[in-house]
Amino acid sequence: xxxxxxxxxxxxxxxxxxxxxxxxxxxxxxxxxxxxxxxxxxxxxxxxxxxxxxxxxxxxxxxxxxxxxxxxxxxxxxxxxxxxxxxxxxxxxxxxxxxxxxxxxxxxxxxxxxxxxxxxxxxxxxxxxxxxxxxxxxxxxxxxxxxxxxxxxxxxxxxxxxxxxxxxxxxxxxxxxxxxxxxxxxxxxxxxxxxxxxxxxxxxxxxxxxxxxxxxxxxxxxxxxxxxxxxxxxxxxxxxxxxxxxxxxxxxxxxx
Numbered sequence: 001x002x003x004x005x006x007x008x009x010x011x012x013x014x015x016x017x018x019x020x021x022x023x024x025x026x027x028x029x030x031x032x033x034x035x036x037x038x039x040x041x042x043x044x045x046x047x048x049x050x051x052x053x054x055x056x057x058x059x060x061x062x063x064x065x066x067x068x069x070x071x072x073x074x075x076x077x078x079x080x081x082x083x084x085x086x087x088x089x090x091x092x093x094x095x096x097x098x099x100x101x102x103x104x105x106x107x108x109x110x111x112x113x114x115x116x117x118x119x120x121x122x123x124x125x126x127x128x129x130x131x132x133x134x135x136x137x138x139x140x141x142x143x144x145x146x147x148x149x150x151x152x153x154x155x156x157x158x159x160x161x162x163x164x165x166x167x168x169x170x171x172x173x174x175x176x177x178x179x180x181x182x183x184x185x186x187x188x189x190x191x192x193x194x195x196x197x198x199x200x201x202x203x204x205x206x207x208x209x210x211x212x213x214x215x216x217x218x219x220x221x222x223x224x225x226x227x228x229x230x231x232x233x234x235x236x237x238x239x240x241x242x243x244x245x246x247x248x249x250x251x252x253x254x255x256x
Contacts, residue, residue, distance in 0.1 A: 008192045020111055035103050038103045065079070072167060114152070
């Protein structure tokens with residue numbers, strides 16, 4: 001394999017995590033109330049209790065609509081437009097929709113916090129000369145950029161690729177290829193760090209990117225072997241700099 005020059009990271013449950021488990025927290029419901037309040041203020045007589053019909057919250061609706069094996073991203077913006085249109089409100093001004101979503105995220109973002117070793121690890125990798133990129137599955141591109149900035153992560157990344165911006169979700173090879181093209185590197189010169197086997201690891205493996213599965217927040221099967229095999233497994237971000245050094249040393253010895 002070539003010398004690794006670029007390290008890509010996933011965001012949620014990799015660099016940041018939920019301080020309180022989402023099912024136990026009330027952030028989604030309070031976020032809904034904030035979203036509806038903005039719409040009400042813009043002249044739309046809506047009720048937070050009935051706005052999402054059979055779904056508990058707006059984000060529940062988004063995740064329910066994600067189909068297994070479907071790599072096309074459906075943005076939060078388009079979903080909000082659809083919900084409003086079904087209630088008879090078409091052509092809602094874009095600034096109103098953006099303001100409503102920003103009100104929602106202002107609440108839910110309170111639950112996203114950095115992993116303790118996120119910034120130290122990114123600093124260590126930058127000091128060792130690696131280029132860093134982010135590849136994130138998300139319903140809203142602007143939200144990811146805001147979250148990176150809010151958590152002090154944005155300065156580390158030369159490239160931020162999101163499914164919302166491209167319309168394509170991991171593990172689709174095209175989203176990884178866009179990230180590779182930004183740095184003008186071949187797959188074997190890159191590594192991908194993520195917690196999700198069927199998105200981060202599968203997508204990286206398909207292209208030949210060195211896949212690193214971080215298990216700290218991962219959903220791990222209790223029985224049976226993994227059907228998707230990462231090339232490396234770590235339990236913390238702090239292990240990654242030394243892991244990459246070992247990979248490069250092994251590669252060098254193989255050429256001797």
